[in-house]
Amino acid sequence: MDERAALAMITDQIDEAGDDAAIVDGTAITIDMLHDSADFPAGVTDRTMGWRSVAVSLSDLAAVGADPVGAVAAYGAPTFSEGALTAFVTGAREVCDAVGTEYVGGDLDCHDERTIATAAVGRVDHRVGRAGATPGDAVCVTGCLGTGAAAFKLFETGKIERANQLYRFSPRIAAGRALAPVATAMMDSSDGLARSLHQIAAASDCGITIEGDLPIDPALREFADTDRLATTFGEDFELIVTLPEDAIDDARARVPVDLTRIGTVTESGVTRDGDPLPDEGYVHDPD
Amino acid sequence: MDERAALAMITDQIDEAGDDAAIVDGTAITIDMLHDSADFPAGVTDRTMGWRSVAVSLSDLAAVGADPVGAVAAYGAPTFSEGALTAFVTGAREVCDAVGTEYVGGDLDCHDERTIATAAVGRVDHRVGRAGATPGDAVCVTGCLGTGAAAFKLFETGKIERANQLYRFSPRIAAGRALAPVATAMMDSSDGLARSLHQIAAASDCGITIEGDLPIDPALREFADTDRLATTFGEDFELIVTLPEDAIDDARARVPVDLTRIGTVTESGVTRDGDPLPDEGYVHDPD
Numbered sequence: 001m002d003e004r005a006a007l008a009m010i011t012d013q014i015d016e017a018g019d020d021a022a023i024v025d026g027t028a029i030t031i032d033m034l035h036d037s038a039d040f041p042a043g044v045t046d047r048t049m050g051w052r053s054v055a056v057s058l059s060d061l062a063a064v065g066a067d068p069v070g071a072v073a074a075y076g077a078p079t080f081s082e083g084a085l086t087a088f089v090t091g092a093r094e095v096c097d098a099v100g101t102e103y104v105g106g107d108l109d110c111h112d113e114r115t116i117a118t119a120a121v122g123r124v125d126h127r128v129g130r131a132g133a134t135p136g137d138a139v140c141v142t143g144c145l146g147t148g149a150a151a152f153k154l155f156e157t158g159k160i161e162r163a164n165q166l167y168r169f170s171p172r173i174a175a176g177r178a179l180a181p182v183a184t185a186m187m188d189s190s191d192g193l194a195r196s197l198h199q200i201a202a203a204s205d206c207g208i209t210i211e212g213d214l215p216i217d218p219a220l221r222e223f224a225d226t227d228r229l230a231t232t233f234g235e236d237f238e239l240i241v242t243l244p245e246d247a248i249d250d251a252r253a254r255v256p257v258d259l260t261r262i263g264t265v266t267e268s269g270v271t272r273d274g275d276p277l278p279d280e281g282y283v284h285d286p287d
Numbered sequence: 288m289d290e291r292a293a294l295a296m297i298t299d300q301i302d303e304a305g306d307d308a309a310i311v312d313g314t315a316i317t318i319d320m321l322h323d324s325a326d327f328p329a330g331v332t333d334r335t336m337g338w339r340s341v342a343v344s345l346s347d348l349a350a351v352g353a354d355p356v357g358a359v360a361a362y363g364a365p366t367f368s369e370g371a372l373t374a375f376v377t378g379a380r381e382v383c384d385a386v387g388t389e390y391v392g393g394d395l396d397c398h399d400e401r402t403i404a405t406a407a408v409g410r411v412d413h414r415v416g417r418a419g420a421t422p423g424d425a426v427c428v429t430g431c432l433g434t435g436a437a438a439f440k441l442f443e444t445g446k447i448e449r450a451n452q453l454y455r456f457s458p459r460i461a462a463g464r465a466l467a468p469v470a471t472a473m474m475d476s477s478d479g480l481a482r483s484l485h486q487i488a489a490a491s492d493c494g495i496t497i498e499g500d501l502p503i504d505p506a507l508r509e510f511a512d513t514d515r516l517a518t519t520f521g522e523d524f525e526l527i528v529t530l531p532e533d534a535i536d537d538a539r540a541r542v543p544v545d546l547t548r549i550g551t552v553t554e555s556g557v558t559r560d561g562d563p564l565p566d567e568g569y570v571h572d573p574d
Contacts, residue, residue, distance in 0.1 A: 003395050006367035010392065013376055016357075017392030024357040024389055031318070031406045033361035033396040070303075070311040074320040074404055080293035089300055104311055105297065105304030108290050109320040117361055117404030119318045 018203065019129035020063035020187050021122070028122040030060035035115040041155035043163060046084040049116065050091030051168040056190070057120035058099055058171035059237040063188040064129065065180025066122030068101035068173060073118045076111030091168070099173040126180040133185035133204035133242040139263040140241050140248065142175045142255065145193055146220035148235025153223045166219055172239045178254040179239065182247040184265075191281055192234035194270075197263075198279040200242065201270050208242075209271045210263030234281050305490065306416035307350035307474050308409070315409040317347035322402040328442040330450060333371045336403065337378030338455040343477070344407035345386055345458035346524040350475040351416065352467025353409025355388035355460060360405045363398030378455070386460040413467040420472035420491035420529040424552040427528050427535065429462045430544050432480055433507035435522025440510045453506055459526045465541040466526065469534040471552075478568055479521035481557075484550075485566040487529065488557050495529075496558045497550030518559075521568050 001009070016022040021030035034040065034053050044052075054071045061068050073092060075085070089103070096103040101120075109115075133139075147166050154163035172188075179186060185200045197208045216230045223229065242265050243251060252259045270277045288296070303309040308317035321327070321340050331339075341358045348355050360379060362372070376390070383390040388407075396402075420426075434453050441450035459475070466473060472487050484495045503517045510516065529552050530538060539546045557564045 001367045001369055001372075003367065003397055006369075006372055006395050009369055010372060010376060010395070013373065014390065014392045016389070022357065022359060022391035024391055027314070027356050027408060029357055029359050029391060029406065029408050031359040031361045031393050031404060033363050033394060033398070033402070033404055035363070035396070035398060035402075037399070038397065069314050070309065070316055072309060072316050072318040072406065074318045076320050076322070076402070080288045080290065082288055082293075082296060085288075085293055085297060086300065089297060102303070102311055103301065104309035104316060105301045106318050107320060108293050108297070109322070110290060110325065111320070111322060111400070111402065112324070113399060115320070115322075115363070115398065115402055117318060117320055117406075119316065119359065119404075119406030121314060121316050121408050 020060040021066065023064060023124055023127055026124050028061055028064050028066035028124050030057050031117060031119040032056045033117045035113055037113065041152060043155045043160040044167060045164050046087035047091035048164045048167050050088035051095045053116040053118045054092045054103060055095045055169055055171050057118040058173060059188045061120050061122040062172040062176035063186055063239060064124060065126050065176045066124045067177060068099060068120060068122040070102045070104045071096055071118060071120040072104055072106040073116055074107040074109060076109035076115040078112055080108060099171055128180045128183045128186045130185050130187050130200050130203035133200050133206050133265045135206055135265050135267050137184050137242040137265040138245045138248055138261050139208055139210065139265060140259050140261050141215065142172050142239045142259055143257050144215040144217045145236055145238060146230035147217040149229035149233035150217050150219035169237050171237060175239055175255045175257055179241050179251055182243045182251055183241045185242045187240055189236040189238045189240050190234055192232045194232050194277050195279060195281045196240045197270050207266035207268040207270060208263055209266050211273055214262060215258065215260045232281055307347040308353060310351060310411055310414055313411055315348055315351050315353035315411050317344050318404060318406040319343045320404045322400050324400065328439060330442045330447040331454060332451050333374035334378035335451045335454050337375035338382045340403040340405045341379045341390060342382045342456055342458050344405040345460060346475045348407050348409040349459040349463035350473055350526060351411060352413050352463045353411045354464060355386060355407060355409040357389045357391045358383055358405060358407040359391055359393040360403055361394040361396060363396040363402040365399055367395065386458055415467045415470045415473045417472050417474050417487050417490035420487050420493050420552045422493055422552050422554050424471050424529040425532045425535055425548050426495055426497065426550040426552060427546050427548050428502065429459050429526045429546055431502040431504045432523055432525060433517035434504040436516035436520035437504050437506035456524050458524060462526055462542045462544055466528050466538055469530045469538055470528045472529045474527055476523040476525045476527050477521055479519045481519050481564050482566060482568045483527045484557050494553035494555040494557060495550055496553050498560055501549060502545065502547045519568055
């Protein structure tokens, strides 16, 4: 069974699963696992690793509209160096500071492959998941797509400093909080835009059509196959949100980043400019 | 730098670190990482793995006196089978049910070595950590020691069913909640009794003396070196607690498991029956 089929099976078994974070009694909880061979290309600094690992969990909180309470990490590695751990903690703290929460520690584990697990906890006033999109709603995205793909390409081509900058993305906590009261469905774009749209459509039992140009990170424009990378690569952490058309202007005024309308919720089918948009993610190997 | 030195360094850097769970705004958060080569001897079932992984994080909540809100897990493995995942979720749910909380899902990750990260979240009314032990306090332990060592020995000797039973330990949530209002210091015994006592003594800037027989799991008695295993092996998840002497009777009445007095908090030095008790844990390899 592949990872997607396995996730689908677990989502069926656990009522609270299926959104970016589970919510119990108004508390949002999420956990993620990253490791060298899949998630950290050569050139990622320890500070970036701390930032990004924690940011991935904070992005899950953003996607359910949560106000973060704190984040923790478990750091598994064959050896521990003071410099690496201090840099990791620095990055973890910086991203928590950036969204107004606290990095409060975690655990260490001797592990053959460097493996980082992170968890974040938040409070939720307006619960939003993937299941409420309604035909006629607008589909919007925060910021721009393709940042994760650009970072991977920059690591590949040795532009390490710029790649690290892009890899230290800003979790869209403030945007998630501002959107939650009006959003009908929301998730982050970590699996890529195409797969995210299919997941919202499946959870909400609706369709989605997107049209026109997408907001694409300028950093990606120097590479080939830009549109495909921006649509399917993933490793982006923007919010994909559906909301009533008449709520867009007000949402835009309250969201502190660009909010671009990319499409409309329909009755069925996920399409782009009239053609079916395949439910595919890019298979990427950072080595 | 070894794991202990690295943990000490991180504890110095992060105010909230140092206790079994971090506490922010009345919310306790903990994360743990377990993996095949260190934590799951041959013979551990998938159900036991789910139970124990989540139980380790719930034990951290117990140790700070928290009331659990929910628990999550990230499951990394080279392949996913429906049977294994279903059994894992069953075990994770059972231990949550056993302590009155909910298993609310998590994440999957393709990983060369099976690696489980768990996080648990709770609410704290009476904050208790490792730093408040005061000379004259009694030192008590819940349940009995050596259960983890007995399980490891039983796995080694092929008594798999009994070993799995012992491995599915009961996190001392109810005991932790009952003890928190009177405890001056508390932690779980996952690093072994000896190391736990040293950690409380160091955090509280005091000494501890223990005297007489320890409550030892009858399952361990069939093996050699019982006392040493019960004292230093770890992989036990009882609570080690210090509390004023005149609070013991009342605590005993409210704690739903045995609460055995094993010693007294002193000014300095960690001793057993008058001799120094080394700050040592057993190095164990489950393979």
